[in-house]
Amino acid sequence: MSLPATVPTADRADPVLDRLKHLHPKVIDLSLGRTFRMLEAVGSPHTRLPPVVHVAGTNGKGSTIAFLRAFLEAAGKRVHVYTSPHLVRFHERIRLAGDLIDDDYLAEILEECEQANRGEPITYFEITTVAALLAFSRTPADVVLLETGLGGRLDSTNVIERPAVTALTRISYDHMQFLGETLTAIAGEKAGIMRLGVPSVVAPQSSAEVTAAFRERAAAIGAPLFEAGEAWRSFANGEGFRFESPLRNVDLPLPALPGAHQIVNAGVALACLDHLPGIAVSDEAVRKGLVEVRWPGRLQRLTRGPLVDRLPPGWDLWLDGGHNDSAGEVLGAQAARWREADGLPLKLIFGMLATKEPRDFLRPLSGFASTLRAVAIPGEEASLSPDNAASAAQAVGFEDAEAVENVDTALDALIRRDPSPTRVMICGSLYLAGAVLARNG
Secondary structure, X not given: OOOOOOOOOOOOOHHHHHHHOOOOOOOOOOXXXXXXXXXXXXXXXXXXXXXXXXXXXXXXXXXXXXXXXXHHHHOOOOEEEEOOOOOOOHHHHEEEOOEEOOHHHHHHHHHHHHHHHOOOOOXXXXXXXXXXXXXHHOOOOOEEEEEOOOOOOOOOOOOOOOOOEEEEOEOOOOOHHHHOOOHHHHHHHHHHHOOOOOOEEEOOOOOHHHHHHHHHHHHHHOOOEEEEOOOEEEEEEOOEEEEEOXXXXXXXXXXXXXXXXXXXXHHHHHHHHOOOOOOOOOHHHHHHHHHHOOOOOOOEEEOOOHHHHOOOOOOEEEEOOOOOHHHHHXXXXXXXXXXXXXXXXXXXXXXXXXXXXXHHHHHHHOOOOOEEEEOOOOOOOOEOOHHHHHHHHHHOOOOEEEEOOOHHHHHHXXXXXXXXXXXXXXXXXXXXXXXXXXXXX
């Protein structure tokens, strides 16, 4: 995939970020010791933050934070946000009082952390998390929204002694080499963000063992649980959805983010607002936030750019970065709604990291799409090869699955095969989604 001139030119922060990637021999080495050492070296910024909402889970973390940010900002609040990974530029990970961090300021903060580290071993995620917390501590805001990177218990974000609220989104199989092979083990790692006396909002779970693990951890440390279906509910209702809790009962419009799962993610965000002390968000602000919320790379329809310009009349192009079994189920459910709504044929352009399970992801989609073109993720050494990706698709029922060179050739091949109106979804990896957004401008 060749990248056009629309890709951002080099930032001042880029060479610093590149140096920070080489401070530790491993990309991932779960531990809190280095993060606490680094925090102390830069003056313990994690102790000087506005109220923190800390979010962990396998699916829906980013969307939940996107909803929280939209609701809070619609209510006039200043919001710091830390999420990962980024799609195109690192700066996407850090928002200061609503705005993406300025490149010069990011470079200054990173250089300050680099100097304070004095060449000691520390992972890229650890030191950049410290940089985000340092920037947050120096910029006034009303709330901090903090997303875990991987797991929870030993994640570098898990340094806030007493967040205002913790939230646990849906748990499914992912990163098993780090978090464990069972849902109980994975849930136990995620539940490590719970704190004594701190409300913990829990999304609906597909497994009783996940719920049991959360309840066990909460009871052991004294964390009050606010579980979906018991403490709050969020469900489709007519042309919109309804949220119910002891503090808010309201009918709302459907979120701007497509998919029935976003009703659940919006509900998790609303339940978190119930437990933010001193932060008032009106129903009107919630409605405004639901209309204005944005979260690129998650069931995103591409409506402009060079890839869209190639499409024949009547074609749709969609992008999604989900990459595990639960994400496949979400996309399968959306494919079913599309089929019922307009009957357009669905075809996939698929790429995935080799550390993921392509069959688990693709299986829920195989009943709705028979055609797939497999690509490598540009610039990713750990990408699953297109041949292996195509073989995985064939194994779960895709009748027409072939390996191609890149997204451009995949799209051209699909158009040549049948130019009649079609819906194309590019899916399988956030890294692929980021490459596509860079490619498309």
